[in-house]
Amino acid sequence: NILGAEEQNHDDKNRNQRTEDDVTYTNKNDIKRLRESLPVYNVRSPLLQVIRENQVCVIIGETGSGKTTQLAQYLYEEGFCMSGKQIICTQPRRVAAMSVAKRVAQEMGVELGDKVGYVIRFEDKTSRNTQIKFMTDGILLRESLLDKNLDKYSCVIIDEAHERTLNTDVLLGLFKQLLSRRMDIKIIITSATINADKFSEFFGGAPQFKIPGRTYPVELIYSKHPVSDYVEAAVSTAMQIHMSSPVNSGDILIFMTGQEDIETTASEIRSKLLEVYSKKYQITRHDEINDVEVFPIYSALPADIQSKIFINFEGKKRKIIIATNIAETSLTIDGIRYVIDTGYSKLKVYNPRIGLDSLVVTPIAVANANQRSGRAGRTAAGTAYRLYTEGTLAEDMYIQPVPEIQRTNLSNITLLLKSLEINDILKFPFLDKPPTQSFISSLYELWFIGALSNKGELTTLGKAMTKFPLQPTLAKILLLSSKNGCSEEMLTIVSMLSIPQVFYRPKERETESDKARMRFFINESDHLTLLNVYSQWKANKFSKIWCTRNFLQYKSLKRVHEIRAQLKQLMDINKIPVVSSGKDWDIIRKTICSGFSHQSAKLVGLGKYIQLRTGMEVKLHPTSSLYGLGNLPKYVVYNELLMTGNQYICCVTTVDPFWLMDYGSLLFDIKRVKEINDQYSANIFHSYGYDDSSDDKKEIDLIEKKLQ
Ligand code: ADP
Numbered sequence: 001n002i003l004g005a006e007e008q009n010h011d012d013k014n015r016n017q018r019t020e021d022d023v024t025y026t027n028k029n030d031i032k033r034l035r036e037s038l039p040v041y042n043v044r045s046p047l048l049q050v051i052r053e054n055q056v057c058v059i060i061g062e063t064g065s066g067k068t069t070q071l072a073q074y075l076y077e078e079g080f081c082m083s084g085k086q087i088i089c090t091q092p093r094r095v096a097a098m099s100v101a102k103r104v105a106q107e108m109g110v111e112l113g114d115k116v117g118y119v120i121r122f123e124d125k126t127s128r129n130t131q132i133k134f135m136t137d138g139i140l141l142r143e144s145l146l147d148k149n150l151d152k153y154s155c156v157i158i159d160e161a162h163e164r165t166l167n168t169d170v171l172l173g174l175f176k177q178l179l180s181r182r183m184d185i186k187i188i189i190t191s192a193t194i195n196a197d198k199f200s201e202f203f204g205g206a207p208q209f210k211i212p213g214r215t216y217p218v219e220l221i222y223s224k225h226p227v228s229d230y231v232e233a234a235v236s237t238a239m240q241i242h243m244s245s246p247v248n249s250g251d252i253l254i255f256m257t258g259q260e261d262i263e264t265t266a267s268e269i270r271s272k273l274l275e276v277y278s279k280k281y282q283i284t285r286h287d288e289i290n291d292v293e294v295f296p297i298y299s300a301l302p303a304d305i306q307s308k309i310f311i312n313f314e315g316k317k318r319k320i321i322i323a324t325n326i327a328e329t330s331l332t333i334d335g336i337r338y339v340i341d342t343g344y345s346k347l348k349v350y351n352p353r354i355g356l357d358s359l360v361v362t363p364i365a366v367a368n369a370n371q372r373s374g375r376a377g378r379t380a381a382g383t384a385y386r387l388y389t390e391g392t393l394a395e396d397m398y399i400q401p402v403p404e405i406q407r408t409n410l411s412n413i414t415l416l417l418k419s420l421e422i423n424d425i426l427k428f429p430f431l432d433k434p435p436t437q438s439f440i441s442s443l444y445e446l447w448f449i450g451a452l453s454n455k456g457e458l459t460t461l462g463k464a465m466t467k468f469p470l471q472p473t474l475a476k477i478l479l480l481s482s483k484n485g486c487s488e489e490m491l492t493i494v495s496m497l498s499i500p501q502v503f504y505r506p507k508e509r510e511t512e513s514d515k516a517r518m519r520f521f522i523n524e525s526d527h528l529t530l531l532n533v534y535s536q537w538k539a540n541k542f543s544k545i546w547c548t549r550n551f552l553q554y555k556s557l558k559r560v561h562e563i564r565a566q567l568k569q570l571m572d573i574n575k576i577p578v579v580s581s582g583k584d585w586d587i588i589r590k591t592i593c594s595g596f597s598h599q600s601a602k603l604v605g606l607g608k609y610i611q612l613r614t615g616m617e618v619k620l621h622p623t624s625s626l627y628g629l630g631n632l633p634k635y636v637v638y639n640e641l642l643m644t645g646n647q648y649i650c651c652v653t654t655v656d657p658f659w660l661m662d663y664g665s666l667l668f669d670i671k672r673v674k675e676i677n678d679q680y681s682a683n684i685f686h687s688y689g690y691d692d693s694s695d696d697k698k699e700i701d702l703i704e705k706k707l708q
Pocket residue numbers: 038061062063064065066067068069070099100102103310329330331332333334
């Protein structure tokens with residue numbers, strides 16, 4: 001079995017490298033020397049003085065100056081945990097939270113999860129002993145629901161605040177209100193850019209502390225002409241650098257948009273390398289190449305693989321790292337001398353008019369471009385290859401990126417704020433106000449799924465939904481499934497929906513893997529197909545070999561298993577019964593329909609659907625198991641809308657239109673829409689595209705007549 005062998009190889013390599021990693025960092029003196037060589041070390045005492053004298057302060061420093069790894073340790077050394085309270089440090093990204101916690105544990109010579117730990121969604125690596133805790137900003141936000149005053153904590157470091165994630169922005173708003181209730185708490189905001197004035201002003205003139213940095217000059221090389229294929233351009237630039245400069249002259253960091261582009265780039269570089277090396281050194285296998293290694297890095301990668309990028313090859317081997325914008329500021333990798341910047345990143349963009357979130361490849365802002373180039377000049381002078389023209393930078397790029405709060409769906413946040421009894425959300429202290437239209441649309445969505453009452457107050461269902469770290473709709477189907485007697489199955493489905501992808505589709509074996517996938521198809525529903533995959537894996541004793549044989553990602557399924565266990569625990573804690581529906585899978589589809597009736601579509605032509613709420617034309621995703629039905633079903637609900645040129649609905653379930661009427665009565669009751677419309681805003685009705693004379697209405701009338 002080729003795949004099995006490959007994986008084996010891979011594992012072996014991991015093991016070797018892990019030992020290398022350990023060897024590099026077990027020496028206490030080495031660690032001490034490294035820590036003392038960081039810029040922040042030189043200003044340790046004035047920095048701590050500012051923190052001691054102020055409730056809030058803003059710390060500014062170049063990437064790599066030691067903010068993330070040192071601050072929490074300094075506070076710990078200064079006795080901020082003496083009172084039994086903990087020091088926490090938030091990160092916008094899961095990857096960073098894990099990797100930094102690991103690093104700090106190493107530096108302190110303690111086991112990860114003991115004195116130093118981390119918490120990310122569905123994974124808690126802390127214990128009763130934990131005193132320094134790294135967590136994502138989303139986790140801290142959820143913790144604020146349970147403990148409004150954050151009484152467990154003495155210091156909160158909001159790291160990477162300049163990233164302006166939605167969660168960080170909301171946290172800062174909450175802190176503004178917390179300060180007077182917790183006079184003893186320290187809030188430390190760190191920011192990599194000069195954009196720190198905003199934070200100071202927000203906290204009534206909080207002092208700024210600048211860590212003097214050292215940077216080396218970076219030569220900027222722009223493309224002469226606009227690049228048509230940035231993956232191809234990045235691959236050839238990387239090859240050029242590698243072939244024309246000695247291996248010990250520095251590592252290469254490529255900024256790509258997301259997982260898919262990163263994997264494509266990695267595999268193309270690998271095959272180009274093999275091509276060149278086989279001509280030059282008569283080698284035939286990739287693992288014979290010993291002076292260069294390609295490292296993809298993105299959040300869905302398992303932690304052990306991610307941490308390999310920190311291995312120090314001491315100039316004997318060149319690293320080519322391909323990363324998302326995580327490498328802009330939150331991870332510092334030493335030894336980078338060449339940066340290749342595609343000029344793009346993947347951003348979540350929300351269209352409140354159609355209620356649609358989509359990931360879009362977007363040009364970066366000038367601030368990001370500078371941050372990216374800067375990565376090449378941390379340890380010595382470097383070069384940044386910008387795969388765009390100088391004109392593009394000047395004319396087409398924003399100066400600063402748009403904060404997430406202004407371009408995202410706010411349903412989650414609205415629900416959280418409502419449960420914190422912050423009722424007039426438009427009056428909440430935001431660093432930058434979100435668009436009113438986004439709020440209205442989130443209120444509407446929450447009302448529609450039953451989380452808010454007609455008066456806009458949190459309902460019992462809405463309150464229950466906040467108990468789960470899930471999107472409101474997923475929380476809802478989980479809760480309803482218990483009432484409907486199928487929560488055992490729904491737990492699996494919701495867990496499966498919480499990970500990126502379980503099916504494995506290697507480039508060379510597409511047909512074979514597609515066939516394997518089809519064997520799991522439950523024709524009525526992609527959700528049930530996912531349930532089927534998990535059930536069969538369970539029946540095969542959660543076997544790894546079975547996964548490989550069936551083109552399933554073992555690591556993803558294992559994660560599903562863990563997520564499921566955690567959700568199950570939450571169900572138990574909240575006394576929500578977990579019951580199985582046995583062979584009755586119709587009730588599962590019905591429950592899914594009840595949660596997703598606002599994401600329903602109707603067949604209108606050959607393979608063509610329209611979204612019932614918006615009238616937008618959508619297509620069934622090519623991987624859907626519904627194609628197995630022969631005739632496509634008339635009505636469906638879907639989990640996600642994907643915009644990739646075409647608008648695809650993904651993870652789709654066939655439903656009975658009568659169910660849609662039962663659960664999504666709104667879609668069929670124009671009068672009620674009008675009531676709500678008056679209540680929330682005069683815009684809603686039109687913005688959702690309701691039109692009494694539309695075909696939908698006719699069809700609805702027909703169904704209504706039939707019912708009478
Ligand atoms: P900042 O937060 O100011 O950008 P960091 O504290 O993240 O700086 O990094 C300080 C130093 O620690 C850098 O030289 C970086 O390379 C190193 N470092 C950080 N994380 C790791 C890790 N997981 N393994 C090895 N070195 C690390």
